[in-house]
Amino acid sequence: MTETFQIGQLATKLAVPVETIRYYEREGLLPKPARSNGNYRLYADNERTRLEFILHCRALDMTLQEIRTLLSLRDAPEKGCAEVNALLDEHIGHVTERMRALRRLHTELKSLRAHCEVPSASKDCGILQELASAPIKRRKSVAAGVHAANRGS
Amino acid sequence: MTETFQIGQLATKLAVPVETIRYYEREGLLPKPARSNGNYRLYADNERTRLEFILHCRALDMTLQEIRTLLSLRDAPEKGCAEVNALLDEHIGHVTERMRALRRLHTELKSLRAHCEVPSASKDCGILQELASAPIKRRKSVAAGVHAANRGS
DNA sequence: TAGACACTCTGTAGTAGGTTCAGGGTCAAG
């Protein structure tokens, strides 16, 4: 019989909040674990490994949906891993695009900042004036993260 | 008497969804506009200008809270614009940090991808193996966007 | 045996910045 641990121990070991583990269970990324007499969750090594897998993927900024896909591929060892490659390539594509957007953004912010090197009264502030009148370049918000929803053309 | 337009016209002009305009009003970024007899919102040029200002700021990935601050500075022309500069500098700092994080992430993803140039059965997939065993480097999620919450050390 | 304290349980609500939907009202044209 292998060693089991309860949720707090698992959380400490992997440096993840307890609530996150329960959340992943609710979301179907982790299976429902065994329970103790007192209804505490009991985890063994396979759950621990699975959670580690998930955390690695999250550290690489994949969405839970992407991770679900990877887990299902991992659970089907007879299938090829071409899908894994495809998913990863697409994810890398997202990241690349986001880097480009951030670079553009950075340039623009720097140029905006240059409008006001010498502090003055805010009614004469070059930055505020620029913000009021600069053309709006519609772009996907960087704040949306790596996985931007497509809004608009 | 200046020309007025209703929400759909304003939305079309500035290429923003109607719902977003109403949302900004709820959030207090836009003032409550005049209403027609039929209870339709009626906008004039000053609201339009204010909305443009907000959209420019959003295009630069500022949060609504940052924009609220900028708007209040804009509304107080007697105050200095040192605060504007400070806000912008901090925002640029966020963006810079995020760019760095994205570059690290990109490197890591590329290296992971290199584990499986030749598709094989998924049970032998180098990527899946790597994801299961690689050390977890805790980092702020890039998906949190430019404005990351600080979670954990 | 009782109390203190740490741990766990479920369920709900909040976060940012919107988007989508249901169920209705308004207005001009045909």
Next chain:
DNA sequence: CTTGACCCTGAACCTACTACAGAGTGTCTA
């Protein structure tokens, strides 16, 4: 008088968690 385009409010949904509230469990000490 009906069609269709527009508008209204209020609430639910999205991601990936996080933060409670209120209750039960388990262990240690007095």
